[in-house]
Amino acid sequence: MRDPVWFEKREDGWKCVLCPRGCTFPGGSDRLGLCRVRGVRDGRPFLPGYGRCVSLSIDPIEKKPLYHFLPGSRILSTGPPGCNLTCDFCQNWTISQSDGVPTRYIPPEEMAGICLSEGSAGIAFTYTEPVIWYEYIADTAPLVRERGGAVVMVSNGEVLPEPLERYTEFTDAWNVDLKSWSEDFYSRHCSGRLSTVLGTLKTLAASRCHLEVTFLIIPGENDDPSDWEEMADWLADNCGRNTVLHISRYFPGYRLKRPPTPEETLISAHETFSSRLDHVYVGNVATDFSHTLCPSCGAVCIERKGWSVNTDGLREGKCAACGADLGIVYEL
Ligand code: SF4
Structure with a gap:
């Protein structure tokens, strides 16, 4: 089994230093981290989620969504059986938040072979949260790129700066969720941190990787137009006015039961963001903004x-x- 990285030995056990959650494993006790794909067993770090794929399909790259990266191509998509956030509105909670999710083990060599078959442009790590799969992606991505394929990450952006820098060396394009302009929202609904996501966006925008951003608008939770203005200004100033933004429609699911986002809200948000960014799209609903x-x-x-x-x-x-x-x- 592959040696785990991003674990630090402490006097009283181990700490995972891949994401800001910082799971600790005192006394070397057998335990999984919050993400379920990393943990400690028999006093040593281990990776029960390594290569364990929850899903495998070839999707249009626009579905990730990526609109300015290899447009019109199709890409093999997969993800790990877990996540480092606990979003109340998760659309994929059955595979991201559940124990005992059925998986298929696909070693890196085999995955690299599969992912360039049937017209796929490469591989997209998506569906759940890929940043927690560091070792598997670090082993698979170079094999995909050697064969001329692209490596895509669809992420919540909750990863610490040092592993993120390493990720930028062997990935090509990212879509990162910016879920709200409020730390309180991130804390209440996701157990995450806005500040970490903003740091991730800045790093990716300055890197060799292509970056697009997704903002899911939830009625009554993150639909304050003054927040949208600040968010748009921040994106333009820190990532560039040509940053691609996907505004997405919310539908009730998992623990949050708000009504679906009204179309007028999406159109209003499109107007606000478009005054500051060059490429703003609206998804999950039929509009002319695609x-x-x-x-x-x-x-x-x-x-x-x-x-x-x-x-x-x-x-x-x-x-x-x-x-x-x-x-x-x-x-x-
Ligand atoms: S990657 Fe997983 S184990 Fe590591 S700190 Fe984050 S949630 Fe915990």
Whole structure:
């Protein structure tokens, strides 16, 4: 079995230093961390979730969502059986928050072989929370990239700075959730920290990795327009006004039973964010805000209908009409 990393020996046991949760394992007792994929057994760190995949399917890359990274491609998607947050509104709680989730063990070599079959552009670590799967991704990603594939992370952004820096060396694109502009929200609903996510966004924006952000709007919880203005300003100032933002519609699920986000709220949020960011999309609902428009000349560069993607308005990742750079990665 692969040697675990990101564990520190303490006088009274072990501490995991992969994510801000900082699970401790006093006295070397047999125990799992909150994420269920890392722990201590027989006095030593161990990785019960290594290579244990909860799901495996080839999805449109737009479903991650990534709109400016290899648009129109399909990507093999998988994830570990756990998460380091406990969001009340988790849409995948049956695989992220439950014990005994059925899994299939796929070693890195085999996964790298599978993921470039059937037209996949690479691999997306998604569905649950990939950052807790550090060792497996560190072993698999280089094999995928050696074969010309892309490595995508769809994450909550709750990871400590040092492992994050290492992740940027062997991953290519990230979609990170920015769940709220309030530390109180993160604490009450997710047992997470906004400050950590903001640090992650800054690091990724400054790195070689492509970055997109998702904001799920929940009625009565994170729908204050003054918060949206501050969030949009922060994203423009710290990640760049060309940062891609996906505004997503909430539907009730798991422990939170608010009504679905009204369409007017999504349209209002689109207007607020679009005044500060060049590429704002609305997802989980049928609107006209799914196409990529050129911020310079207004031409439609990518047209999307459901999962169908037409890139006729692009030329080598730039606007075909005026040549403006849209920050689109169209090949590796
Ligand atoms: S990665 Fe898992 S074990 Fe490590 S600190 Fe986070 S929740 Fe705990």
